[in-house]
Each structure stands twice: as structure tokens, then as C-alpha cells.
Amino acid sequence: MSLSTVSEIIRELEDEIEKLTEQLYIAESPTYHTISITEDLKVGKQVSNLRFDRIYPKMLRKLSTTHWTPVNVAQVVTDLLVTKQGTKVLDVGSGCGKFCLIGAITKPDSQFFGIEQRSYLNEIARRASQSFDLKNVSFLDGNMLRLDWNQYDAFYFFNPFWENKMSPFTRIDLTVAVSENRFDMYVDTARTRLEKLKKGTRVVTYHGFGGNFPNGYECEASIPIGSGMIELWVKQ
Ligand SMILES: C[S@@+](CC[C@H](N)C(=O)[O-])C[C@H]1O[C@@H](n2cnc3c(N)ncnc32)[C@H](O)[C@@H]1O
Numbered sequence: 001m002s003l004s005t006v007s008e009i010i011r012e013l014e015d016e017i018e019k020l021t022e023q024l025y026i027a028e029s030p031t032y033h034t035i036s037i038t039e040d041l042k043v044g045k046q047v048s049n050l051r052f053d054r055i056y057p058k059m060l061r062k063l064s065t066t067h068w069t070p071v072n073v074a075q076v077v078t079d080l081l082v083t084k085q086g087t088k089v090l091d092v093g094s095g096c097g098k099f100c101l102i103g104a105i106t107k108p109d110s111q112f113f114g115i116e117q118r119s120y121l122n123e124i125a126r127r128a129s130q131s132f133d134l135k136n137v138s139f140l141d142g143n144m145l146r147l148d149w150n151q152y153d154a155f156y157f158f159n160p161f162w163e164n165k166m167s168p169f170t171r172i173d174l175t176v177a178v179s180e181n182r183f184d185m186y187v188d189t190a191r192t193r194l195e196k197l198k199k200g201t202r203v204v205t206y207h208g209f210g211g212n213f214p215n216g217y218e219c220e221a222s223i224p225i226g227s228g229m230i231e232l233w234v235k236q
Helices: 003-023 032-042 049-055 071-081 098-106 119-131 180-195
Strands: 088-092 111-116 137-141 154-157 202-206 217-225 228-235
Touching (some): 071 217, 071 228, 088 098, 098 111, 119 137
Parallel strands (some): 088 154
Antiparallel strands (some): 202 228
């Protein structure tokens, strides 16, 4: 297939996604559904993924098992990352915001940030945050490479770069260029950034981040859960 055909297909897909996004409806103020989820999460009750994911359009619900953090995992990760008021948490590759939304609901005294390369997912995440009436969560558009990581106290990675190694059938969509080289470059950059973060920085991974932690980090918890493992690493 020639490069121009590939670009054309990508352009058509982008147009299609834009049209679909316009049709997506997420209530921009609280509903019975979002209020009841908020109440249950705040008291640590279990909320099924099926129930939570109903906030999302069908096409995103279908991706949930592979690409979005399960609710029970997000609850554990949040408790590991936030140990004091005012913690600033960054989700590297935040998708449609599922982890950040759950974190922001359960830790109202902390701030959650997501950086995401697909802006239509951020648009959906922002609408969902309005539906949950959250003021402590923000979704930033762009590549994680361009963000200054020093502004944050804690980081979450749900194996964000793995899509570079996935078959086209299991990827989120085909709008983002992927390659093994890109995977290696993202993992190396993340590793270098982690190395330079301040003492006490907490980093949690679910299914890892693609590489080994740099020197200076200690693994303080390893918890088998869902389809993988949660690990807490702390900069010494
Ligand atoms: C496995 S999903 C996790 C989504 C979210 N963190 C969650 O747990 O529900 C990984 C996300 O990372 C995003 N991503 C991958 N590489 C990225 C990069 N270099 N910069 C920004 N986002 C990226 C993808 O677009 C995808 O939405």
C-alpha cells in the first residue's frame, strides 16, 4: 500500500471519528447514574465496570476490557498514589479518563491530570468530568513527551505505549502512527524522565510501563489484581 493511500485512509478515519464524536452524548451535568456512582465510590463500595462504563459511548465501552483501567484497580492505585492532601497525580496516556475520574471522585483533596494524544478521547473525558461535577481533574491534549513532569507528585501508567506492539485489530483506532521504534523511544524517554523526578515521587504501574525502573526507585508494593499486577515504586 502506498504512503498516500495510507494517509488517505487515516484522513477518512479521522473524519469518521469527528462525525461520531459530534453524535456522542454525555450529559454535561450530574444525572442519577453519575450521582449514584459518586456516592458508592466515595464510601469505597464496589462499582462494576459495566455500570461505570455506561457513562461512555458504545464504541468506547467495547474497548474497556483491553484499554481502560478497571474500577477496582483504579481504587487501589489511587490509594497507593495519594498519601497526602493536595497531591498532583499525572496519568500518562489517560484515554477516556476512567482512572482520573475515579481518582478525582475518591480523593477530592487531590488533583488529577491526564495527558492524552487522542484529543477526541479527552473531549469525552472532559464531558464525563462535568457529568460527575468534578473540579479537581483536567485533561491535557498532546504527547506526553511535551509535558514537564516536574509539576507532579505522583504518576500512573497503564502500559500506555503497548499499542505500538498491538495488532491493528486490538488497537484503540488507527489514527495514531505506531511502531516498535516508537515504543522503544517512549519507554526510554519515560525512564529518563522518571530518573530525574524529586525524592518521594510515587509511581504506580498496571501491567508495567514497558521498561525497567531506573536506579533510585524501590518497589514498595506488588499486588496481583485483574488481568495483571499493580506495582508501587517510590523514588528514594
Ligand atoms: C492503555 S490506555 C490507558 C488509558 C487510561 N490511562 C486508563 O487507565 O483508563 C493508554 C492510552 O495512552 C495513550 N498514549 C499512548 N502513547 C501516548 C503518548 N506518547 N502521549 C500521550 N498519550 C499516549 C493512548 O492513546 C491510550 O489512550
